[in-house]
Amino acid sequence: MSGTPVDGQPDQSGERWPLHFLLNGRRVDVWAAPHETLLAVLRDALGATEVKYGCGEGVCGTCTVLLDGAPVNACLLLGVQAQGRTVTTVKGLPNQDGLHPLQRAFVQHEAAQCGFCTPGMLLVAHAFVRDHPSATREQIRAAVAGNLCRCTGYTRIVDAVEAYARAGNPTSNRGGRDGG
């Protein structure tokens, strides 16, 4: 009967376990207790503050990360569930000279206002367009409907994602992901 969350032995407190995963293509090693969410591990232990904490209930979308390529709520995943997997934040979007083409589309369409929702918007839109390269505007709207922008700048966000999808994007490869 397996009783450990991860490989290896716990720390002296017996509460935290060695955890490792690929964060934006780089292996990270960190101690985490099972009850620490991936969001807490990313922000508090690894300093990945580009992953924002909004609602903590999976509703707002600003803590979105890609887990093996699939958009998920980092606030509703345990850190230990990322063991051995691939986690991508907005900093891990592939880019040349600093910006991913989707980010460039956001800049061109002035789709960021306060910016708090932007990392989640980018990751959800990136994954959705990758999986549905010929998505219609309506489908794009439905895909980002679960990401809240309290500046309510939705029109320009959808404009940017649509322009990016129309332009045809070079980064449509995706790694394995969970789900059957």
Add this chain to the structure above:
Amino acid sequence: MYLSPFLYFTPTSLDDALAVLQAHLPDAKVLAGGQSLIPLLSMGLARPSVLIDINNLPGLQGVTEDRGRLRIGALTRHYDLETCRVVREHCPLLAEAASLIGNIRVRHRGTIGGSLAHADPAAELPLVAAALDATLEIHSPEGTREIAASRFFLGYLQTDLAPGEIVTGVRLPALGASTGYGLAELVRRAGDFAIVAACAIVHVDETRRCTRVALALGGVGPYPIRIRSAEDLLAGRSLTNRDIHDAADAVPDEVAPESDIHASAAYRRAMARVMARRALEAAAARATGTRGGHG
């Protein structure tokens, strides 16, 4: 985002999962997609001392079709139901229902077994399971059993699942060519739990006369409710607008909604009739081919 501590197990076989669950009753919870359980933990509404993460169990994911029946592994994610070719072809109702759940991130993580075991009265998959007469496959240390959805849901977030049991799969019928379905939801914002939801399945014979109807309503009682009087009214009828209105008119008397922060009981009762009518209209149109077949 911050949860109370718990012991955490990641069994890699079903037998191990059942054993560790048994060993830690009554204070252990099974973690599948976690899209309902983790918010409950984070809000302090549930405080299990042990979590058993079943995401690493083999063989609990995926969809198979066999002679008109679909078998869906309990860990199959909503997004996979939404996009799976077998589901879209043989039970498009299920794909459409999955696409209405929460948001794209919840759908990438949430599972059909978890949704049914959680049994939210307004959730899409319990509603569809009730309408389709799905059966749930349940494992315990004593063995396997199957139970009809109609006997599985017992009350608000309450099911027939015993503390030491795990839902491992769902079986449901494929929808044939002479069958139509309709889903109608009243929601304030995309992805919200429905205030009222209705699911209708209509079977017709070669003369387009209705042979059988299933009509289930969600959000208007402690679990999805089948409206037998409306179903009986439509059997043998030709599905005119009048037939469908008569059936929908039977709905308000059969539901038992409660008032809450989202809507009053009276409003829910009134909307139950409207959602039932819309679901029946869509199902009838698909079944009789007046809207391009069942797909």
